[in-house]
Amino acid sequence: MKRPISLEILKELPTSQARAGVIHTPHGDIKTPAFIAVATKATTKGLGSFMYEDMGIQAVIANAYHLYLTPGEKTVEKGGGVGKFMSFQGPTMTDSGGFQVFSLGEGFGKKVSKVSVEEKPREAAIAVFDEDIATSHGKLAIVDDEGVSFTSHHDGSLHRFTPERSMEIQHALGADIIFAFDECTSPTADHAYQKEAMDRTHRWAKRSLAAHRQDIDANAKQGIYGIIQGGRYPDLRIESAHELADMDFDGYGIGGSFSKQDILGILEKVNTELPKEKPRHLLGIGEPEDMFIGVAAGIDTFDCVLPTRNGRNATVYTFGGKTSLERALNIDDQGPIDRECDCFVCKRYSRSYIRHLFKSGEMLGGVLASAHNMRFLTRLVENIRQSILDDSFESYRDAFLSAYMRQQAK
Numbered sequence: 001m002k003r004p005i006s007l008e009i010l011k012e013l014p015t016s017q018a019r020a021g022v023i024h025t026p027h028g029d030i031k032t033p034a035f036i037a038v039a040t041k042a043t044t045k046g047l048g049s050f051m052y053e054d055m056g057i058q059a060v061i062a063n064a065y066h067l068y069l070t071p072g073e074k075t076v077e078k079g080g081g082v083g084k085f086m087s088f089q090g091p092t093m094t095d096s097g098g099f100q101v102f103s104l105g106e107g108f109g110k111k112v113s114k115v116s117v118e119e120k121p122r123e124a125a126i127a128v129f130d131e132d133i134a135t136s137h138g139k140l141a142i143v144d145d146e147g148v149s150f151t152s153h154h155d156g157s158l159h160r161f162t163p164e165r166s167m168e169i170q171h172a173l174g175a176d177i178i179f180a181f182d183e184c185t186s187p188t189a190d191h192a193y194q195k196e197a198m199d200r201t202h203r204w205a206k207r208s209l210a211a212h213r214q215d216i217d218a219n220a221k222q223g224i225y226g227i228i229q230g231g232r233y234p235d236l237r238i239e240s241a242h243e244l245a246d247m248d249f250d251g252y253g254i255g256g257s258f259s260k261q262d263i264l265g266i267l268e269k270v271n272t273e274l275p276k277e278k279p280r281h282l283l284g285i286g287e288p289e290d291m292f293i294g295v296a297a298g299i300d301t302f303d304c305v306l307p308t309r310n311g312r313n314a315t316v317y318t319f320g321g322k323t324s325l326e327r328a329l330n331i332d333d334q335g336p337i338d339r340e341c342d343c344f345v346c347k348r349y350s351r352s353y354i355r356h357l358f359k360s361g362e363m364l365g366g367v368l369a370s371a372h373n374m375r376f377l378t379r380l381v382e383n384i385r386q387s388i389l390d391d392s393f394e395s396y397r398d399a400f401l402s403a404y405m406r407q408q409a410k
Contacts, residue, residue, distance in 0.1 A: 001220070003223060003250055004025065004026050004176065004220060004221055004222060004223050004250075005023065005024070005025055005176065005177060005222075005223025005250040005251060005279070006023070006024045006250075007021055007022070007023050007024075007032075007251070007277060007278060007279045007300070008021050008022045008023075008024065009021040009276075009277070010022065010389065011388050011389050013388060013391070013393055015394065016296040016297070016298075016393070016394075017268060017271055017272075017296065017297055017298030018295050018296050018298070018388050018393050019032075019298065019300070019388065020032060020033070020385045020388040020389050021279075021300065023091075023251075023279050023300065023301070025059075025091040025176040025177065025223070026091075026176050026221055027083060027089065027090055027091045027092065027176050028058075028089070028090050028091050029058075029091075030058050030059050030091055030301065031058065031382075031385060032279070032300040032301060032385065033291070033294075033295050033299065033300060033301065033302070033381045033384055033385055033388075034058050034059065034300070034301045034302070034378075034381055034385075035057075035286055035291070035301075035302050035303070035304075035377045035378050035380075035381045036058075036059050036060060036061050036093065036281075036301050036302065036303040037052070037055075037057045037059070037060045037061070037303070037374060038060070038061055038303050038304065038305045038308070039060040039061065039062045039082075039086065039088075040062060040063045040066055040305075041062070041063065041066045041067065041070075042062050042067060042076070042082055042085055042086040043086060044057075044060065044308060044374070045305075045308045045309075045312070045370065046308060046311070046312065046363075046366055046367045046370045046371075047308065047367070047370055047371055047374065049086055049087045049088040050087070051371060052088065052090070054343070054344050054375070055343065055371060055374045055375045055378060056374075056375055056378035056379060056382065057090075057374065057378060058090060058091065058378075059090055059091040059092065059093065059176075059301075060083075060086075060088060060090075060092055060093070061092070061093040061094065061095060061303045062082050062086075062092065062093070062094050062095075062173070062175065063094065063095055063097060064094045064095060064096055064097040064166060064169050064170050064173060064178075065097030065161075066097075067082065067094070067169075067173055068097065068159075068169050069152055069153075069154055069159075070154065073168075073169045073172035073173050074172060076172065076173050076174070077172040077173070077174065080174075081173065081174025081175070082094060082173045082174055082175050083174070083175070083176075091176045091177070092174075092175040092176050092177070093175050093176065093177040093178070093179070093281075093303075094170050094173050094175040094177075094178050094179070095179045095253075095283070096166045096170070096178070096179045096180060096181040096182060096208075096227075097161060097166060097169075097181070098166075098179075098181055098182040098183060098184050098227070143183060143200075145200060145203070146162055147160060147161050147162030147163065147165070147181075147204075148160070148161050148162075148183075161181065162181070162207075163180070163181040163204040163205075163207035163208040163211060164207060164208075164211045166180075166181035166208065167181075167208055167211040167212050167215070167218075168211075170222075171212075171215055171218040171222065174221075174222070175222065176221075176222060176223065177222070177223050177224075177225060177250075177251065178212070178222050178223070178224050178225070179224070179225050179226075179227055179253055180204065180205045180208035180209065180224060180225065180226045180227055180249070181204050181205075181207075181208050182201040182204060182205070182227040182229055182255060183197045183200050183201045183204070183229070184229075184255065185197040185229070185231055189231060191233055191236070194229075194230060194231035194233055194236055195236060197229065197231075198229050198230050198231075198236050198239070198240050201227065201229045201240070202240070202243050202244070205226045205227070205244060205247060205249075206247065208224065208226075209224060209226070209247055209248065209249065212224045213248075223250035223251060224249055224250055224251075225249055225250065225251040225252055225253045225279075225281060226244040226247055226249040226252055226253070227244075227252070227253045227254070227255045227283070228240045228241050228244060228252060228253070228254045228255060228270055229255045231262075232262040232263075234265075234266045234269065237263075237266050237269070237270050238266075238269055238270060238273060240270075241270045241271075241273035241274055242273045244274075245273055245274050245275055249278070250278065250279075251278045251279040251280065251281065252274050252278060252279070252280050252281070253280075253281045253282075253283050254267065254270060254280065254281070254282050254283060254299075255283055263282075263285070264285070264290060264293045264294070264297075267282070267293070267294060267297035267298070267299065268296075268297040268298070270297075271297055271298035271299070272298075274298075279300045279301065280298060280299050280300050280301075281299070281300065281301045281302070281303070282294050282299045282301070282302050282303075283303065284303065284304055284305075285302060285304055286302040286303060286304025286306060286307070286377060287304070287306060288317060288376075288377070288380055288400075288404060289401060289404070289405065290302075291377075291380065291381060291384065292384070292397045292400075292401065295384055295388075295393075296393075296397075302381075306373075307370065307373035307374045307376070307377055308370040308373065308374065310322075310369075310373055311366055311367075311368075311369035311370030311371070311372070311373045311374075312366035312369070312370060313366075314326045314355075314358045314365065314366075314369060315369075316337050316338075316369050316372055316373055316376075317338075317372075317373050317376040317377065318337060318338035318340075318341070318376070319338055319340045319341070319400070319403060319404065320338070320403055320404070321403070321404050321405070321406065322404075325337070325351060325354050325355045325358060325365075325369060326355060326358055326359065327355075330351040330352060330355045331352060331355065332352055333350065333351040333352050333355075334350045334351075334352055335350060335351060336349070336350065336351070337349075337351060337354070337369075337372050338372075338376070341372065341375065341376060341379070342375070342379065343371065343372050343375035343376070343379075344371070344375075345368045345369075345371050345372040345375075346372060349368055354368050354369060380400075383396065383400075384396070384397075
């Protein structure tokens with residue numbers, strides 16, 4: 001039977017694992033490398049789906065945990081699936097909800113989050129899917145070998161996720177690409193616990209895969225990705241990639257770590273273990289400099305909440321570096337956010353005006369900055385893709401980063 005998800009590789013570079021291709025899905029193609037917009041609750045914060053085409057958004061990733069709690073997967077199913085529900089016709093993904101379930105629990109009733117609860121989150125810490133960790137997750141997550149019990153952050157009610165239940169929810173949500181249920185561990189967990197959690201993730205991967213394949217209708221319409229785990233330990237990451245590569249997944253996600261450096265440094269070795277003919281998605285990392293590293297290591301798609309989170313805080317990307325629109329030098333600047341940008345924001349609005357919106361507390365400021373940031377990143381990956389096709393990836397990377405990082409250092 002033909003799989004609903006397939007990768008067509010158009011060009012590979014001999015000097016790295018960088019590649020350009022097309023992921024074929026039931027709701028259209030994703031030209032890769034690609035930046036996937038985060039639509040946690042079937043919405044990209046501040047941006048309507050009617051804006052996606054202008055921003056170059058090809059696909060979105062929503063969150064099974066949040067949509068399960070509200071409005072409920074059955075409501076989304078009655079709405080035609082997550083894409084139709086949010087009035088988006090293109091390809092969609094849903095993650096399994098594993099990170100959300102574990103974010104304030106720590107295996108077997110202790111606390112877990114992506115960053116240490118004993119340390120302040122570092123600037124390099126990964127942000128995955130939703131920014132309000134402290135208020136958007138329940139106070140309890142108890143893990144056992146069968147699954148996890150957790151409380152809702154809405155009303156404290158008790159819920160239960162298993163790999164089979166996660167698949168059932170994601171089948172109802174109807175995304176083109178779904179993710180196996182995994183355990184997201186504490187970044188401070190030692191090697192022994194990371195190994196235990198990784199082995200549990202592998203067992204859950206097999207159960208997720210079996211539950212998906214046994215649903216004939218869902219299997220014909222949705223592809224399933226396995227998730228590589230292992231924390232910040234390279235040997236576990238490689239073992240996880242090797243183990244999941246032997247399973248019959250349609251693609252692979254690479255899960256979070258304590259810092260971007262931890263995961264970016266091991267990507268190339270991880271991807272070497274994975275089947276070349278299947279797509280690879282990097283979860284929760286998508287800053288401009290990161291995407292060049294990811295692409296060179298063989299990543300096809302990325303997602304990250306930072307373009308909209310930064311936008312709501314007046315921070316914008318430009319081809320000359322990242323900057324804040326609230327800086328005093330923008331008071332009378334009648335030019336666009338970035339003179340090289342082709343987004344509708346830069347065509348219509350000045351830095352002076354958008355700064356005024358932020359200083360006045362007007363929500364439009366965050367909307368415009370977010371829309372600009374999203375287009376900046378989608379255009380960047382479009383340029384990266386073209387540079388691969390043109391055999392100029394390294395020179396484009398070096399030229400971009402030279403200008404971008406020089407401004408960052410100021």
